[in-house]
Amino acid sequence: MDEVFKALADPSRRTLLDALFTEDGQTLSALEARLPMTRFGVMKHLKVLEEARLVTSKRRGREKLHFLNPVPIRLIHDRWVSKYAEPWAAGLSELKKDIETKE
Amino acid sequence: MEKVFEIYIKTTPERLWEAITDEETRQKYNFGVGVSSDWTPGSRYESVHPQAGIAIAEGENLEVEPPRRLVQSFTALWSDQVKDEGVSRVTWEIEPVGSSCRLTVTHDQLREGANDELYGGWPMILSGLKTLLESGELLDTPGSLRYSGASADTE
Numbered sequence: 010m011d012e013v014f015k016a017l018a019d020p021s022r023r024t025l026l027d028a029l030f031t032e033d034g035q036t037l038s039a040l041e042a043r044l045p046m047t048r049f050g051v052m053k054h055l056k057v058l059e060e061a062r063l064v065t066s067k068r069r070g071r072e073k074l075h076f077l078n079p080v081p082i083r084l085i086h087d088r089w090v091s092k093y094a095e096p097w098a099a100g101l102s103e104l105k106k107d108i109e110t111k112e
Numbered sequence: 113m114e115k116v117f118e119i120y121i122k123t124t125p126e127r128l129w130e131a132i133t134d135e136e137t138r139q140k141y142n143f144g145v146g147v148s149s150d151w152t153p154g155s156r157y158e159s160v161h162p163q164a165g166i167a168i169a170e171g172e173n174l175e176v177e178p179p180r181r182l183v184q185s186f187t188a189l190w191s192d193q194v195k196d197e198g199v200s201r202v203t204w205e206i207e208p209v210g211s212s213c214r215l216t217v218t219h220d221q222l223r224e225g226a227n228d229e230l231y232g233g234w235p236m237i238l239s240g241l242k243t244l245l246e247s248g249e250l251l252d253t254p255g256s257l258r259y260s261g262a263s264a265d266t267e
Contacts, residue, residue: 034114065118065216076116083235084119084242087251 013081016061021046022054026063029077036072114220117234122212123245129179131245132204140250141240143233145169151176157184166190171199180206186219188230197226215241 041048058064065078131137135146149157153176159168167189175183182204188194201221207214219231240251
């Protein structure tokens with residue numbers, strides 16, 4: 010679990026996860042082309058994300074495709090968001106989204 | 113479109129295989145829905161919600177290699193919207209790692225921009241499976257209970 014928080018604590022790595030959330034199964038080159046990061050930067054951050062299991066990869070011929078694995082985040086959620094707290098947390102999260110998108 | 117979900121669970125491949133294929137065990141972490149089949153290659157399987165009697169999903173067991181690999185075709189049946197998505201494919205892969213197993217669920221052959229209800233439940237299901245196998249307890253977050261009939265008091 011330490012690795013998950015460490016991986017998420019960096020804005021560049023969150024941007025990488027956002028890119029995979031938008032389009033899953035991307036190659037290193039595709040990610041590099043899309044983000045304001047060097048190839049080395051993307052590789053370094055992907056390694057941290059893979060170690061935290063937030064990114065999982067598959068070989069497809071000569072290509073390595075990267076996928077967002079949301080399961081570790083679900084495990085964190087299930088550890089602390091109890092049965093009774095979730096409806097409140099979901100409601101407040103919706104409220105924040107509604108208000109912020111109206112501005 | 114392809115989605116990949118991965119989790120480490122401290123258990124044996126045999127126990128994990130049983131938890132995936134045993135109808136009653138499956139109900140404990142799969143939104144209350146089990147799966148019934150004779151698990152021979154090429155056989156059919158179906159998931160029916162036991163209380164509501166509603167068909168949730170069905171398909172064919174394309175590859176059955178206990179306790180390592182299960183490939184299934186998947187047709188979601190719980191609403192007209194998901195029925196329109198047609199047939200996709202779910203691959204379960206179990207790999208022992210030390211005293212644990214890595215379980216990878218790959219849901220592919222999905223239409224580009226497919227309804228996210230089709231694959232959005234996997235993190236909750238896998239989290240519940242991990243809790244069940246590692247602690248023997250049921251995960252009781254409302255998400256995991258939403259369709260199990262036990263959540264009426266929280267919704």
